[in-house]
Amino acid sequence: RMGCLVGIIFFILGLGTLLPWNFFMTASLYFQGRLNTTEWSNGTSVVRKEYYFNNWMTLLSQLPLLLFTLLNSFLYQRISEAMRIAGSLVFILLLFVLTAALVKVPMEQDRFFDVTMATIWFINSFGAVLQGSLFGLVGLLPQKYSAVFMSGQGLAGTFAAVAMLLALASDADSESAALGYFVTPCVGTLLTLFSYLLLPRLDFAQYHLNKSSKYELGATDELLKGGEGEGEPAADGTKHAFLSLEPAEPAQAKASVMEVFKKIWVMAFCVTFVFTVTLSVFPAVTVDVMTAFPGGKWERFFISVCCFLTFNINDWLGRTVTTLVRWPAKESRLFPLLVVSRVVFVPLLMLCNVQPRRSSLPVLFSHDAAFAVIMTLFSVSSGYFVCLSMSYAPQLVAQKDAETAGALMTFFLALGLSIGAALSFPLRTLV
Numbered sequence: 515r516m517g518c519l520v521g522i523i524f525f526i527l528g529l530g531t532l533l534p535w536n537f538f539m540t541a542s543l544y545f546q547g548r549l550n551t552t553e554w555s556n557g558t559s560v561v562r563k564e565y566y567f568n569n570w571m572t573l574l575s576q577l578p579l580l581l582f583t584l585l586n587s588f589l590y591q592r593i594s595e596a597m598r599i600a601g602s603l604v605f606i607l608l609l610f611v612l613t614a615a616l617v618k619v620p621m622e623q624d625r626f627f628d629v630t631m632a633t634i635w636f637i638n639s640f641g642a643v644l645q646g647s648l649f650g651l652v653g654l655l656p657q658k659y660s661a662v663f664m665s666g667q668g669l670a671g672t673f674a675a676v677a678m679l680l681a682l683a684s685d686a687d688s689e690s691a692a693l694g695y696f697v698t699p700c701v702g703t704l705l706t707l708f709s710y711l712l713l714p715r716l717d718f719a720q721y722h723l724n725k726s727s728k729y730e731l732g733a734t735d736e737l738l739k740g741g742e743g744e745g746e747p748a749a750d751g752t753k754h755a756f757l758s759l760e761p762a763e764p765a766q767a768k769a770s771v772m773e774v775f776k777k778i779w780v781m782a783f784c785v786t787f788v789f790t791v792t793l794s795v796f797p798a799v800t801v802d803v804m805t806a807f808p809g810g811k812w813e814r815f816f817i818s819v820c821c822f823l824t825f826n827i828n829d830w831l832g833r834t835v836t837t838l839v840r841w842p843a844k845e846s847r848l849f850p851l852l853v854v855s856r857v858v859f860v861p862l863l864m865l866c867n868v869q870p871r872r873s874s875l876p877v878l879f880s881h882d883a884a885f886a887v888i889m890t891l892f893s894v895s896s897g898y899f900v901c902l903s904m905s906y907a908p909q910l911v912a913q914k915d916a917e918t919a920g921a922l923m924t925f926f927l928a929l930g931l932s933i934g935a936a937l938s939f940p941l942r943t944l945v
C-alpha cells in the first residue's frame with residue numbers, strides 16, 4: 515500500500531519534470547507572434563528581422579541540459595538532494611510565473627527575445643538538475659519505480675499535445691492560449707513540489723533511500739539486517755542504527771563516475787541511440803507531413819493528431835508497458851541490436867508525404883493511415899527502449915552506486931536528445 519503511494523508520487527514527479535518544458539515549447543506560435551518579423555510599408559510586407567526562434571530555442575535548451583546533467587553526475591553529493599530537487603522546482607515555478615506575467619506586458623521585440631532566451635536557458639538548467647537528481651533517486655528504489663517515473667514523463671507530452679489540440683479547436687487567440695500554456699505548468703510544478711515534500715513522510719521510501727546514505731557513511735551490512743522485506747521497514751532498527759552510526763571503516767565507498775560508466779556503458783549507448791533516432795526525425799521532419807485529404811477541416815488537425823498526439827500517446831504506452839513486460843533482459847545482446855535496428859524508421863518517415871520536398875526522394879507512403887502506423891511503431895519502440903535502458907542501468911551496479919548510475923544516464927539521455935536535434939536539420943534538407 516505504501517509502495518503504491520510512492521509509485522503515485524514518482525509518477526507525478528515524472529510528469530512534473532517534463533510538463534513545464536513541453537508546454538513552453540507548445541507555445542512557440544505565441545513567441546513567434548510577438549517576434550513578428552514583418553512590417554508593412556506601401557502595402558507590401560518587408561522582412562524586418564529574422565530571429566531564428568526555433569533554432570535558438572533548440573540550442574539554448576540542449577546546451578544547459580547537457581552541461582548540467584553532466585555536472586550533476588559529478589557533483590551531486592556536494593549539494594543535498596532536497597536542495598537540488600526542491601530548489602530547482604521553485605526556480606522553475608518562478609520562471610513560469612514570469613513568463614505568464616510577460617504575456618500581458620508589452621515589450622520591444624529585441625528585449626522580448628533576450629528575456630525569452632534567458633528564460634529558456636534557466637528553465638533547462640534547473641530542469642537538468644531536477645531530472646538528474648530524480649533519476650538518481652529513483653534508481654535506489656526497486657526497478658518498477660523507474661518505469662513508473664518515466665511513464666509520468668511520457669504523459670507530460672500527451673498533455674501538451676491535447677492542450678495544443680484544444681487551443682486549435684477552440685479558436686483561442688494566441689494570448690489566451692499562451693496564458694493557458696504557462697499557467698498550467700505553474701500549477702503542475704506546485705503540485706510536483708508538494709508531492710516531493712511528501713516523500714520523506716513515507717517509511718517505505720525512506721527505507722530504500724536511507725540504504726544508500728548508510729553506505730555513504732561507511733556502514734557495514736550488519737545494519738541492513740532486520741529490514742530486508744519489501745514494504746514496511748523494521749519498526750525501530752533501521753533508522754535508529756542510522757542515526758547513531760559511528761563512521762566505521764569505509765568498507766563501501768562509492769565507486770567513481772568512470773567505474774560506474776564502465777558497468778553501464780551499453781545502457782548509456784542504448785538511451786543515447788534511441789533518442790538520437792527519435793529526435794532526428796521527430797518533430798523536425800514529421801511536422802511537415804501533409805495529409806492526403808487536404809481542403810477540409812481534417813487538414814487543420816492532421817499534424818496535431820497524427821504527429822504530436824500519436825507520438826506522445828504511443829511513447830507513453832511504450833514506457834508504461836515496461837511495468838509489465840521487460841524483454842529483452844538487461845544482459846541480452848538482442849537489446850542493443852533492437853535499439854540499433856530502430857534506425858529504419860528514419861528512411862521510412864522520410865518516405866512519407868513530407869512537403870515541400872527539396873530532393874528527388876519519392877513519396878512511398880502517401881496515405882495518412884500509413885504515416886500513422888509508422889509513427890505508432892516508431893513511438894512505441896522509442897518509449898519502450900528508452901524506459902528499459904533507464905531502468906536497467908541502476909540494476910547493473912551495486913546499490914551504493916545506483917544514484918550515480920541514474921544521474922549519469924540522464925546525461926546520456928540528454929546527449930541523445932542533442933545529437934538527434936542536431937541531425938534533424940540536415941535530415942530535413944535531405945527530403
Ligand SMILES: O=c1[nH]cnc2c1ncn2[C@@H]1O[C@H](CO)[C@@H](O)[C@H]1O
Nearest residue numbers: 532645667668671792829896927931
Ligand atoms: O528533457 C527531457 N528529458 C527526458 N525526456 C525528454 C526530454 N525532452 C524530451 N524528452 C523525450 O523526448 C521524446 C521526444 O520529445 C519524448 O519521448 C520525450 O519524453
